[in-house]
Amino acid sequence: TIRHITIRKQSETVMTEALTTMHPKFHPKTTPTLMDKRAVRREQCRVNQARYRKRQRIWRRNLQQEKQRVEEEIQGLELKRQSIRFERKTNQSPWTIIGEVFHLLEDGFRSPWRLASMGEMMKHPETRQSLKFMQRSLVHDVAMGELRGINALMDQWRRYSLYFGEPHVELKRVEAVTPAVVFAVATLSVSITEFTVKWVFPHLKTPNDTVPMLDKKLVGQRIDCNCTVTFLFAEDNGRIIRLEPNIDLVSPMLQLFGRISDVSAVLGQALLTSEGVVGDMLGSGRD
Structure with a gap:
């Protein structure tokens, strides 16, 4: 009998060990220490705060x-409201208007507000004076490429000052094609800076077999571009309704690189259209 009891206990012990091995729930539970709980809590707090x-x-x-x-939209609506007030026939000739447009461009390139945002730019007396002229000389929804409105044109003006080094424009001659179509020839000179490459030629910042270090050759160069602008005037009020600029970037780039394949690599993905509209990574017409 004693032997049977001993064998029975041994069997129960073996079965208990087997069950414990097969089923983790039979393992004795360990109670986390207070220090462990605090560490977990601190980590949770850190993650939540992050x-x-x-x-x-x-x-x-x-x-x-x-x-x-919202500020730019308000400014655009204000420009539209003010322009509509001036929707009467201008007493300026097309030649006078075009000459003043180029004069304003050149003055704006040298102005201290050229690095400001659109909102800040509009606070300067010089800008407001230029704006009054544009409201008298251009219709409120004046077009240039896909851009619409005086506000969009002034933003492009600002971007040239910001993205290029020492921009300079010189009017060469003005020709009347018809009473409502006037053709202007000018030269645009700009310096290519690191900032230019970053915002106008960003694809050059990731060299590959297609664009092998072209940005290094581009930075520091001063290029002179022949450009033309066709001005279309409204027959009823004599104001500009559309500008059609064309900037020859290919010729100075070809002179610089010597190979049309390099020129194509530089200009092919540039955020600059042949009409001279400078884009950015955030969308057209906004910084």
């Missing part, structure tokens, strides 16, 4: 972008 800070940064950035969008 997520909160990230949400705050995104919220602030979105708020700033929305604020800028």
